[in-house]
Amino acid sequence: xxxxxxxxxxxxxxxxxxxxxxxxxxxxxxxxxxxxxxxxxxxxxxxxxxxxxxxxxxxxxxxxxxxxxxxxxxxxxxxxxxxxxxxxxxxxx
Amino acid sequence: xxxxxxxxxxxxxxxxxxxxxxxxxxxxxxxxxxxxxxxxxxxxxxxxxxxxxxxxxxxxxxxxxxxxxxxxxxxxxxxxxxxxxxxxxxxxxxxxxxxxxxxxxxxxxxxxxxxxxxxxxxxxxxxxxxxxxxxxxxxxxxxxxxxxxxxxxxx
Numbered sequence: 001x002x003x004x005x006x007x008x009x010x011x012x013x014x015x016x017x018x019x020x021x022x023x024x025x026x027x028x029x030x031x032x033x034x035x036x037x038x039x040x041x042x043x044x045x046x047x048x049x050x051x052x053x054x055x056x057x058x059x060x061x062x063x064x065x066x067x068x069x070x071x072x073x074x075x076x077x078x079x080x081x082x083x084x085x086x087x088x089x090x091x092x093x
Numbered sequence: 094x095x096x097x098x099x100x101x102x103x104x105x106x107x108x109x110x111x112x113x114x115x116x117x118x119x120x121x122x123x124x125x126x127x128x129x130x131x132x133x134x135x136x137x138x139x140x141x142x143x144x145x146x147x148x149x150x151x152x153x154x155x156x157x158x159x160x161x162x163x164x165x166x167x168x169x170x171x172x173x174x175x176x177x178x179x180x181x182x183x184x185x186x187x188x189x190x191x192x193x194x195x196x197x198x199x200x201x202x203x204x205x206x207x208x209x210x211x212x213x214x215x216x217x218x219x220x221x222x223x224x225x226x227x228x229x230x231x232x233x234x235x236x237x238x239x240x241x242x243x244x245x246x247x248x
Contacts (some may be wrong), residue, residue, distance in 0.1 A: 012228050015200040016207040017193055020233070022226040027218065032229055034237075046231070058202060 008065050021057070023064050028085065031064035098181065100148040101158060102174040102224045104212060105167040109143050114173060119166070120190050132157060135189040135231050139219040143167065144211065148181050173211065174224050182228060191234045 011025045019035030031045045036053075043051040043061035046065060054060040113121065115140060127133065132149035147154050162170050183189055200206055206228045210219035 012222065013201075013203065014205040014207045014210065015196065016226050018196045018198065020230055021201075021204065022207070022229050024222055025226070027222065029225060032233060034233060044233070053164075057203040076246070085234065093235060 008030075008062070011065055013061065023061065023092045072074060096152065098148060098151040098178045099151045099154050100146060100174075100176050100178045100182070101154055101172060102220070103158070103161075103170055105145075105170040106160070107138070107143060107167055110141060111138055117176055120188055124147070124187040125190045126157075130157070130230060132242075133183040133186055135183055135186060136189075137191070137193050137227065137229070137231070139193050139208070140195060146183065146224070146228065148178060148183060151204050157231045171212070173220050186235075189235060193209050193230070241243045 011022055011023050011030065013023050015021050021033045022032040024031065026060045029046050031043060034042050034044070035057075035063045036042055039078065041057055043054060043063045045051050045062040045064065050066075052060075054063060071093075108220075120136065123136070124185045130149065130153040132147055132153055134147040134214060135143075137144040137243035147157060158170075158172070161167055205219075207223045207230075210216070211227070213223075
């Protein structure tokens with residue numbers, strides 16, 4: 001059984017479109033991953049700031065989950081002006 | 094005091110298929126109307142289904158939802174999420190639109206499908222999460238397109 005304090009525990013990953021994946025935990029948006037034309041994966045954190053560029057989807061997932069990239073991966077720092085969506089009120093109507 | 098802002102996310106079925114020209118007409122019409130009524134939001138069209146987020150003053154949003162229910166271009170209108178918001182999420186768009194593809198491969202193992210969750214009958218949390226995922230996708234795609242155009246313009 002997976003320990004609930006592991007970084008990947010409780011994270012829900014969804015595919016929106018081919019190559020575009022969003023991670024969240026307990027309803028909180030963690031970040032997203034966008035596959036690039038060169039086959040690499042660009043990972044973004046919960047404020048849509050670039051976390052890094054990765055060769056594999058699993059490495060990008062780990063970066064989003066941990067909030068920081070593995071030390072051996074290329075890091076691209078770039079600010080993107082996208083406020084994180086947030087749940088404010090209410091449930092499904 | 095200003096009227097409270099609300100956001101309504103809904104899905105509907107197009108009563109007839111929408112090609113690029115019909116979609117362009119629909120978007121032009123909704124942008125004109127939304128601008129006049131202080132409404133903002135986004136629209137997706139996929140496999141004959143619409144997903145739309147509308148945000149703005151409560152009366153204006155409710156009035157437009159009533160009109161959409163009567164609009165013969167839509168059927169099976171179903172509200173997924175209705176909420177009060179402190180600030181708009183689509184300030185820049187009177188009606189933002191990005192084409193979205195339908196995957197041709199299976200999702201990676203363990204991944205959920207956003208569009209399956211979107212209309213989940215028995216899991217409100219999944220529906221709300223899917224709405225958020227589509228919002229994230231839309232903003233990412235829009236900004237990526239803007240960055241690309243700026244790059245091309247700079248050449």
